[in-house]
Amino acid sequence: MKNVKLEAKLSDEVMAFIACRKSLHLASVDQAGEPYASYAPFAIGDNCLYILISDIAVHAVNLRLNPIASVLIVEDEDSAGELFARIRVNYKVSAQLLAVDTPEWTAGIDSLVARHGSRSQSLSELADFKLFKLVPKSGRYVKGFGRAYQLAGESLAGESIDHLQDGHQKRDVA
Template sequence: MTSERIAGRVGPEIKQLLDSRKSLFLSSITKDGAPYASYAPFAMGDECFYVLLSEIAVHAVNLQVNPVASVLVIEDEDSANELFARLRVNYQVEAHVLPVDSDEWQFGLDQLTGRHGELVRNLSQLGDFKMFRLEPISGRFVKGFGRAFSFSGKGLLGEQIEHMRDGHKKREQAEA
């Protein structure tokens, strides 16, 4: 199956998952090279994620020092059919701090306000909050056991998507 046909099939499912969640898990890297997991409310636009983070928060500091991060959007465990195979999409992203007086800042602010309400606009008025655009580089969409898709290139669906067919393998039995 071609990449376009796969994207046409799973693209709407990825969009539905992204639309159904209000926050994402964010894994950043500290200045010492240690991983740091957190979360943030998000919005989407221009094939990117937008997050408004206080520079007091560890993840905001990390993204400014090392702009490479990972984002996870995952089905709620309370509504999942199978806890071990929750619907999820993971992205490797590049983080960009947007200048406060830029059109990009305003676009991100409008997207976040539209999704999360006026509190976002109020927070944006505080001097310690920064707007980050998280640009996907690659990703993986998992629908369940043996139903995973990888994608590469920019955008929420990447430029190339393929079904991962190598799948799970049974553990070999030890010989007596």
């Protein structure tokens, strides 16, 4: 039986954690199927993340060729209580390139400006900068050893949350 109160608390935790981070790690795939990792400042939308990146950047090229990517938002090393168990949320996402001067473009740019200031507005006026909407397909929230949760559904907070029970096991010593 699902614990609805626990799911709601965890959903709130996930959203609060994301809200206090400013950048994300982005893993994309190039034309040859090779992985590429980078980062980007982000803003939070309605069950999505927005990133504004230049066409010159490898990850922008990759997202245009293959819109499937992975996002990691992670606790800072300097403030983490345990380096091996930093708080983090990871999403499999679908990247959608948004057309300039559409309502979705405006919403994304407004979110980035509200979160990061006028630099986002200035960059959005450059022709090589593109706005991507990252829509989660699934995710995982980890808040310590033995406290990992699967986030199901196309929602940043998870439409349903399942505690992952298959934990660490000691290695057999011969």
